[in-house]
Amino acid sequence: MELILRPYKLLLKDTFTISRQSFSHKKTLIVELKEGDVSGYGEASENPYYHKSQEQIIDDLNAVKSRIKAFSGLKPEDFWHKMYPYLKSNMFALCALDIAYHDFYTKKRNLKLYEFWGFDIDKNPITNYTIGIDTIDNMVTKLKAKNWPLYKIKLGTENDIDIIKTLRQYTKATFRIDANCAWTADETIKNAEILKSLNVEFIEQPLPAEDLLGAKEVYQHSVLPIIADESCQIEQDVEACYNSFHGINIKLVKCGGLTPARRMIAKAKTLSLKTMVGCMTESSVGISAIAHLLPQLDYVDMDGSLLLKNDIATGVNIVDGTIEYSNIPGIGVTLNP
Numbered sequence: 001m002e003l004i005l006r007p008y009k010l011l012l013k014d015t016f017t018i019s020r021q022s023f024s025h026k027k028t029l030i031v032e033l034k035e036g037d038v039s040g041y042g043e044a045s046e047n048p049y050y051h052k053s054q055e056q057i058i059d060d061l062n063a064v065k066s067r068i069k070a071f072s073g074l075k076p077e078d079f080w081h082k083m084y085p086y087l088k089s090n091m092f093a094l095c096a097l098d099i100a101y102h103d104f105y106t107k108k109r110n111l112k113l114y115e116f117w118g119f120d121i122d123k124n125p126i127t128n129y130t131i132g133i134d135t136i137d138n139m140v141t142k143l144k145a146k147n148w149p150l151y152k153i154k155l156g157t158e159n160d161i162d163i164i165k166t167l168r169q170y171t172k173a174t175f176r177i178d179a180n181c182a183w184t185a186d187e188t189i190k191n192a193e194i195l196k197s198l199n200v201e202f203i204e205q206p207l208p209a210e211d212l213l214g215a216k217e218v219y220q221h222s223v224l225p226i227i228a229d230e231s232c233q234i235e236q237d238v239e240a241c242y243n244s245f246h247g248i249n250i251k252l253v254k255c256g257g258l259t260p261a262r263r264m265i266a267k268a269k270t271l272s273l274k275t276m277v278g279c280m281t282e283s284s285v286g287i288s289a290i291a292h293l294l295p296q297l298d299y300v301d302m303d304g305s306l307l308l309k310n311d312i313a314t315g316v317n318i319v320d321g322t323i324e325y326s327n328i329p330g331i332g333v334t335l336n337p
């Protein structure tokens with residue numbers, strides 16, 4: 001089994017802004033595991049907040065190239081456990097490798113990944129479409145340009161409530177709010193009361209991850225559910241979110257791939273936490289991997305590839321929030337020429 005690393009630069013249709021940064025492009029890495037005429041693909045895009053660069057992901061994967069060959073043939077979860085000791089300091093690299101191995105393993109068996117897991121896809125949740133921070137007029141323009149039943153609105157400005165009140169005038173769609181750590185506990189509790197009347201479904205990560213006391217206060221007093229994102233990065237964080245959040249947003253790159261994500265989903269369910277999987281700025285490789293977890297989720301945010309000017313792959317198709325799987329086995333992707 002050969003390891004091939006393919007670095008790319010993803011260009012966005014529009015500059016994307018959240019409370020702490022703006023960007024118009026993002027470097028990503030496609031991992032290919034190849035044996036004969038079968039190739040499995042995985043992905044991890046770089047992220048400055050989590051201190052992971054494309055170059056670092058490449059270096060850490062090159063360092064384990066010989067070990068990857070030795071573990072060929074294992075079941076995906078066993079492969080992950082074999083690789084974890086060597087990549088535990090770089091979950092982004094482990095994620096890309098884990099997705100690629102799942103794709104490779106199920107392609108060899110001519111099964112789609114959700115079929116291999118025995119999942120029923122009939123009741124999959126739909127995905128939101130994200131509107132990044134901009135002037136109110138520009139946010140309205142972006143919303144009107146993409147008629148969608150469910151939006152995630154990025155907030156963290158001095159006029160957050162005005163943004164939602166204005167956007168509400170142009171659609172009856174459900175809103176989700178993501179403040180990306182920009183609010184205080186008092187702001188969140190106050191804002192939740194107003195946002196609930198504006199058909200907002202939940203608020204994602206309103207407080208900085210380190211504000212543990214604030215999270216508990218918000219959990220106790222918010223009239224809207226609060227979903228952890230930056231506060232829930234790896235498996236050990238799930239239990240810590242109990243009685244501080246109503247649900248968790250799992251990112252594959254943060255936790256180390258599909259294998260730990262499935263364990264996190266199972267653990268969250270035992271704690272009666274809502275389950276969600278989110279995306280970074282990713283191509284259809286990373287997005288298609290998320291799609292196979294849908295039957296296990298309450299919510300999903302997998303619109304990353306829709307925001308790109310140059311998607312480098314073809315995989316799942318998303319129509320009005322509904323995910324359509326490709327006919328290709330594995331995670332269902334091919335790289336574009």
